Amino acid sequence: MNNSRAHRVWRKARAALVQLRRLPAWAHRRRRAAAAHLFRGVCYGIGTALVGTLTLWLQNRT
Numbered sequence: 001m002n003n004s005r006a007h008r009v010w011r012k013a014r015a016a017l018v019q020l021r022r023l024p025a026w027a028h029r030r031r032r033a034a035a036a037h038l039f040r041g042v043c044y045g046i047g048t049a050l051v052g053t054l055t056l057w058l059q060n061r062t
Contacts, residue, residue, distance in 0.1 A: 027034070
């Protein structure tokens with residue numbers, strides 16, 4: 001078995017390429033969960049902005 005440094009580096013690089021090839025399939029399988037997280041984050045952001053704006057409006061009005 002070849003255990004030279006160059007061979008180990010090549011095996012790591014090849015493993016990384018295999019993972020990169022699997023990435024689109026992985027993302028495709030999890031797109032619904034990712035969309036749900038994105039939607040949740042957008043809702044939190046909108047809610048935070050509305051509460052902040054309402055708070056500022058109330059502070060300036062009184």
